[in-house]
Amino acid sequence: MRIPLPLYLVGWLMALALVACTAPGATDPDGRAPVGPVTIIAPAATTGTIDEGVTAVSPTQPATVAQTPTLLPTEAPPPGAAREFSTDFTIHTIPFSEILSGGPPKDGIPAIDNPKFISIAEADEWLGDLEPVTVFQEQDDVRIYPFQILTWHEIVNDTVGGRPVAITFCPLCNTAIVFDATVNGQALDFGTTGRLRFSNLLMYDRQTESWWQQASGDAVIGELTGHQLAFLPAYIISWAEAKEQFPQAQVLSRETGFNRRYGQNPYVGYDNINSSPFLFAGETPAQLPAMARVTTVVLADEAVAYPNEVLAQVGVVNDQIGDAAVVVIWQPGLASALDSSSIAEGQDVGASGVFSRSLNGQTLTFVKNGDDIVDEQTGSAWNIFGQAVAGELAGQSLTPVVKVDHFWFSWAAFRPDTRIYQP
Secondary structure: OOOOOOOHHHHHHHHHHHHHOOOOOOOOOOOOOOOOOOOOOOOOOOOOOEEOOOEEEOOOOOEEEEEOOOOOOOOOOOOOOHHOOOOOOOEEOOOOOOOOOOOOOOOOOOOEOOOOEEOHHHOOOOOOOOOOEEEEEEEOEEEEHHHHHHHOEEEEEEEEOEEEEEEEEOOOOEEEEEEOOOOEEEOEEEEEEEEEEEOEEEEOOOOOOOOOEEOOOOOEEEOOOOOOEEEEEOOOHHHHHHHHHHHOOOOOOOOOOOOOOEEOOOOOOOOOOOOOOOOOOOOOOOOOOOEEEEEEEOOOEEEEEEEHHHHHHHOEEEEEEOOOEEEEEEOOOOOOOOOOOOOOOOEEEOEEEEEEEEEEOOOOOEEOOOOOEEEOOOOOOEEOOOOOEOOOOOOOOOEEEEEOOEEEEHHHHHHOOEOOOOO
């Protein structure tokens, strides 16, 4: 199924071309962030910690994966790239014909390099309860990154609990991913290239100016081609859930050094199920609408997509991915960042969490019981964080499994071999 580019997005792109003339850090004419890159693929993550040191489940790969890449023949760099970058464009694993300009130039969508943080109480003055946030924890250091800021910057370079990380969000693919930013023992920091591949963010590291695909974490152009960043477990949840669960967390401040309309959504109506992806001309498998939201997991190189429409109906899924028994928990109460002009007023798209079903040498089976998720073995009740909140197992936690939320078109572009879960 070929997806045409809607007329309203053509107009949007033309407006962004004007925004592209704005220098990094300067104010665009209407305060809007330039549209930037995004897309997805399966998490090739490593282990991380979240919730009192529970070790996360992810594909069995080290923090940064170095592979022998299959290089493509030398070709002319993408238009304008040679003027902006010192990248070695002779080293690449993707054809440059797949790369499109998103409008803004290099760093036209400015990453946040020196993030400031405030308390829960301070952030509560301007965050709505249902607004989406990314929560990342390393050791005892918990940080919350509101989508109302990520939408305008797409990358936050940070150090959490001593670990250098890249907090990323690709609005065009609805893909929020946290990466370990260390490669070959060196901490990298990232910026936006201003280019897209399959509508997905292409970012670059400032140390070697290699280009990285946000969806897969792969370096696809330049010196570090063949390396893959590790995915780290993170929660994509509502502000209300985040502040209740992590009352001592630090929250990314809106004092970023840039003038942006934080709280406003520059992609109004983009996630309409009947709309088309931006700057994507690929073929999307027809099993799901291109803009369908999916929760995705990759374990032992098996890719699985759980349609959010199905998750909303069943509430909980018990599944087997390779040798791993997993549970997917879904709950309502999370606003879309890509719907209404005000992010806080976005439609409820719900939140999901994925965890190992193995606990204390036993494989649990979960069911929906009214508004609660309970395990059949002990009758204990569980929350979206994989924690037992009542019953025999109260106080215990399931091991998180790295998952990424996507639109179907972007996931399928990178993992056409995906198994789509059906009850």
